[in-house]
Amino acid sequence: MAILSWSQTEIWTAIFVSLSLLLYLVIGWQSRVRNSKDFFVAGRNVPTLANGMATAGDWISAASFISMAGVVSFLGYDGSIYLMGWTGGYVLIALLIAPYLRKFGQYTVPDFVGDRYYSKTARLVAVVACIAICLVYITGQMRGVGIILSRFLQVDVDTGVLIGIILVGFFSILGGMRGITWTQVAQYGVFCLAFLIPAIAISHQLTGTPIPQVAFTTSDIVERLNQIHQDLGFADYTAPFAHHSPLDMGLIALTLMVGTAGLPHIIVRFYTVKNMRSARFSAGWALVFIAIVYTTAPAVAAFARYSLITTLNQQPIEAVRQIDWVNKWAATELLTLTDKNGDGRLELTPDPATNEIDIDPDAIMLAIPEVTALAPWITGLVAAGGLAAALSTAAGLLLVISSSIAHDVYYRLINSAASETQRVMVGRIMVGVALAVSGYLGVHPPGFVAQVVAFAFGLAASSFFPAITLGIFDKRTNREGAISGMVVGTLFAAGYVIGAKFYGMPLWFFHISPEGIGAVGMGLNMVVTLGVSRLTAPPPAAVQALVDHLRMPGDEPPRRIEIYYSLEEKLELQNAQLNSLNHQLAVEIQEKEQAEQALQTLTQELEHRVQDRTIELQQALSDLQSMQMKLVHTEKMSALGNLVAGIAHEINNPVSFISGNLTHLQGYGQDLLRFVQLYQKCYPDPPNEIQAEAKSIDIDFIQSDLPKILDSMQLGTDRIREIVLSLRNFSRMDEAEFKAVNIHEGIDSTLLILQHRLKAQVARPAIEVIQDYGDLPLVQCSAGSLNQVVMNILANAIDALEDGNEGLTYQDIEKQPNQITVRTSVIDAQWVQIAIADNGPGIPEAVQKRILDPFFTTKPVGKGTGMGMSISYQIITEQHGGKLEFMSTLGQGTEFIIQIPIHQQALS
Amino acid sequence: MHQNKSQRYWQDNLALIRNLLLIWAATTFGMAIALAKFLNHIYLGRLPLGFWIAQQGALLVFVVLTFVYASRMEALDRKCDSKHSKNDENN
Numbered sequence: 001m002a003i004l005s006w007s008q009t010e011i012w013t014a015i016f017v018s019l020s021l022l023l024y025l026v027i028g029w030q031s032r033v034r035n036s037k038d039f040f041v042a043g044r045n046v047p048t049l050a051n052g053m054a055t056a057g058d059w060i061s062a063a064s065f066i067s068m069a070g071v072v073s074f075l076g077y078d079g080s081i082y083l084m085g086w087t088g089g090y091v092l093i094a095l096l097i098a099p100y101l102r103k104f105g106q107y108t109v110p111d112f113v114g115d116r117y118y119s120k121t122a123r124l125v126a127v128v129a130c131i132a133i134c135l136v137y138i139t140g141q142m143r144g145v146g147i148i149l150s151r152f153l154q155v156d157v158d159t160g161v162l163i164g165i166i167l168v169g170f171f172s173i174l175g176g177m178r179g180i181t182w183t184q185v186a187q188y189g190v191f192c193l194a195f196l197i198p199a200i201a202i203s204h205q206l207t208g209t210p211i212p213q214v215a216f217t218t219s220d221i222v223e224r225l226n227q228i229h230q231d232l233g234f235a236d237y238t239a240p241f242a243h244h245s246p247l248d249m250g251l252i253a254l255t256l257m258v259g260t261a262g263l264p265h266i267i268v269r270f271y272t273v274k275n276m277r278s279a280r281f282s283a284g285w286a287l288v289f290i291a292i293v294y295t296t297a298p299a300v301a302a303f304a305r306y307s308l309i310t311t312l313n314q315q316p317i318e319a320v321r322q323i324d325w326v327n328k329w330a331a332t333e334l335l336t337l338t339d340k341n342g343d344g345r346l347e348l349t350p351d352p353a354t355n356e357i358d359i360d361p362d363a364i365m366l367a368i369p370e371v372t373a374l375a376p377w378i379t380g381l382v383a384a385g386g387l388a389a390a391l392s393t394a395a396g397l398l399l400v401i402s403s404s405i406a407h408d409v410y411y412r413l414i415n416s417a418a419s420e421t422q423r424v425m426v427g428r429i430m431v432g433v434a435l436a437v438s439g440y441l442g443v444h445p446p447g448f449v450a451q452v453v454a455f456a457f458g459l460a461a462s463s464f465f466p467a468i469t470l471g472i473f474d475k476r477t478n479r480e481g482a483i484s485g486m487v488v489g490t491l492f493a494a495g496y497v498i499g500a501k502f503y504g505m506p507l508w509f510f511h512i513s514p515e516g517i518g519a520v521g522m523g524l525n526m527v528v529t530l531g532v533s534r535l536t537a538p539p540p541a542a543v544q545a546l547v548d549h550l551r552m553p554g555d556e557p558p559r560r561i562e563i564y565y566s567l568e569e570k571l572e573l574q575n576a577q578l579n580s581l582n583h584q585l586a587v588e589i590q591e592k593e594q595a596e597q598a599l600q601t602l603t604q605e606l607e608h609r610v611q612d613r614t615i616e617l618q619q620a621l622s623d624l625q626s627m628q629m630k631l632v633h634t635e636k637m638s639a640l641g642n643l644v645a646g647i648a649h650e651i652n653n654p655v656s657f658i659s660g661n662l663t664h665l666q667g668y669g670q671d672l673l674r675f676v677q678l679y680q681k682c683y684p685d686p687p688n689e690i691q692a693e694a695k696s697i698d699i700d701f702i703q704s705d706l707p708k709i710l711d712s713m714q715l716g717t718d719r720i721r722e723i724v725l726s727l728r729n730f731s732r733m734d735e736a737e738f739k740a741v742n743i744h745e746g747i748d749s750t751l752l753i754l755q756h757r758l759k760a761q762v763a764r765p766a767i768e769v770i771q772d773y774g775d776l777p778l779v780q781c782s783a784g785s786l787n788q789v790v791m792n793i794l795a796n797a798i799d800a801l802e803d804g805n806e807g808l809t810y811q812d813i814e815k816q817p818n819q820i821t822v823r824t825s826v827i828d829a830q831w832v833q834i835a836i837a838d839n840g841p842g843i844p845e846a847v848q849k850r851i852l853d854p855f856f857t858t859k860p861v862g863k864g865t866g867m868g869m870s871i872s873y874q875i876i877t878e879q880h881g882g883k884l885e886f887m888s889t890l891g892q893g894t895e896f897i898i899q900i901p902i903h904q905q906a907l908s
Numbered sequence: 909m910h911q912n913k914s915q916r917y918w919q920d921n922l923a924l925i926r927n928l929l930l931i932w933a934a935t936t937f938g939m940a941i942a943l944a945k946f947l948n949h950i951y952l953g954r955l956p957l958g959f960w961i962a963q964q965g966a967l968l969v970f971v972v973l974t975f976v977y978a979s980r981m982e983a984l985d986r987k988c989d990s991k992h993s994k995n996d997e998n999n
Binding site: 077219250552 | 917932937942966982985
């Protein structure tokens, strides 16, 4: 029901204010932080442009937003000192302060003062100045928040202040500098729009040109305003020095500029960017964003003044009282209309005694939308803008107060062992405390506060600005100089302002107004600082090095001054030293390791060489052994050959007799038998004596058996002759020279020699030898050697077959008889081949590889020398230039293949 | 050598600051205050020049000054950087 009674303006206001507040709360929640770097300096990674915008948000306060246009409007030309004073300071910040403070890279302004002047006293003075400046400033902001909320949300001012405290508290306590930064960016956006939209509207309405700056310069509004001023007896709107003397104007402008450059909540913003470059540029961007508002303000001021005067001046008071907004603003006592001369018309005059229209500058900006009858939503937007300006500045100030106490007092001066969490916690508590204090001051504003906002600038100008700039640009400035300079400058400025404002002190210093005295205080501070510094000892080398470092290019932060090392930082320093020692140690260790490694490599190389030598020696030894073995073997064979040849020869002669005479013996035997038979035929009845004899010798048996015996003897002698021939054949191995021989003869004789092993035995039937001879030509070879090879292979084959027979019964073997196949063939015109295959168990893979190695044998000790195959291989490959290969399949048998050239000469 | 480079950088920086602050002071205290009456006889558009400078022009000059400083220092930094690296190469 209550909502229905709201006017359109109030509904729009509620919408804009709630929406913008919601936006800030969301941003505040999004950028909540945990560590102190984020809490105090937003992690030092705020983008350049964002920092510029946040600085503008930080800077433009509720007072600026609400009163700036009003003040300029009242002061005319002389209002320029505020326009220039509050922008020109950024040139000083960009050129003299921001980059160096960023490079210094700590957290607060007292950090810099304390380090640069190597003194806890200096730090404390800075902390006190910081808190004083910010408290004065923030009180006005909280009051502004209260007024706006009360004006637009229809609550009383105190409730407005309370709401403001809760809002600012939320994102400051939660988000610290990070939260504040991003809400300030948003707040700048809101109040910039809120400022520009009515400005554009009024500009368009009065001049037809929407851009206020252009309309201001090109339209005739200012001319007309000048004319009205002249008619009413005022000085021209554009005429200088109507309110201040040139000196006063200059000094006020300078105070504002220098004060701006010394305001802690502004300069700490430059701790939050990445580097010096970003600090310089973000100061530029801050100025751009501020200038957008501040160049619009004088246009609004002129237009508003023109509108107000033409609406109110010389109008019947009764008619004016009918205007809705007049009533509303009259109720707030910001607008006072009194018909002093009782003529029923309102008159604006320069003389307060006769002036009948009295408007508070604060009312102008807020009243513009209504005065110029702009759409109701614009009024709502302006309210949201004013609130944004107040909240953003209040938050920035709160953080400085909080960090001054949490960081500078608690951490640096009281508990240097405080942990990260403790520092952030204390920071948050301090934001709360500062909020409570400023809230209290907002609800119960002490009378002087409103009047001494100028005091904040004077204080900043006469304390921080000289201390910071001289600290960077004058290396000789020392602790004594800076402290006495700050004290003298501040006391002078503070004394002058307080004296003039509260105790009716005459403006004894060249009639300078209290607003401008900060510049004088600054000058005094500088003179005292420089003088005292020159009279006392120069700053210690470490401090001079700090200054030198700040002046050098590059963003590397300088080392802190020793006396300010907290316990934590001392530990860090020691840690760093230990680390570097560690590093050195690591390097040494590495070097040693490298040396050791080199040594190891050398040793390894040596070992390798020894190994190589050893292998060579072993090779030589084995060569020697095989050579020796061969020699022995050859000797043996040749001896054996001689022996066999001798025996063969010796046996050959007697066997020749036997064999030669056996034929005759057979003939004689047959003759004798025939003769006996003839006897028996002719004399069937021999005498008894003969009969008895015949009976006793069993003549009939002799007759039948004798031919058989003789045949058998014939067989035996033939066999002896064959064996002897074979022996002679075989024994030709000693004949080293190559002769064209019939290989088949050699094979046959070898088989014959092995006959005793091939024939049937107890455990097995005879081994079947299949001779598959091709049509071979005579082959030039060393017959003896070749026979030896064939003998070797055949003997191995028999061994293999016998191995395979193990565990088999006689019948088993009969079913699958042992076979040796000897196959000879001609490969081509040059080569012949002898293949000897058995159907034994085959040679295992592992043995195959070593079968040609000297001394390798699978036979029991004493049974084989292990030289057979090795020598055979040498005989075939080296002696005959041929090839010896074998193929073996487990379970199916082995086949040795000898290939030799037919003509040795052809090859050699 | 390195010492000289840093000193040179600082001297260049100081000279730049001095020049820009001279313009800054001349604008604020010279044109907008001391010469205001004189300049007000000249018009820019339909505004007296002194008045225009004090309420508009000076602000624009300030903006330009900060950006000139920032970009000149950036150039100086870069120059210094490249000199440093050249030195390093020579070493």
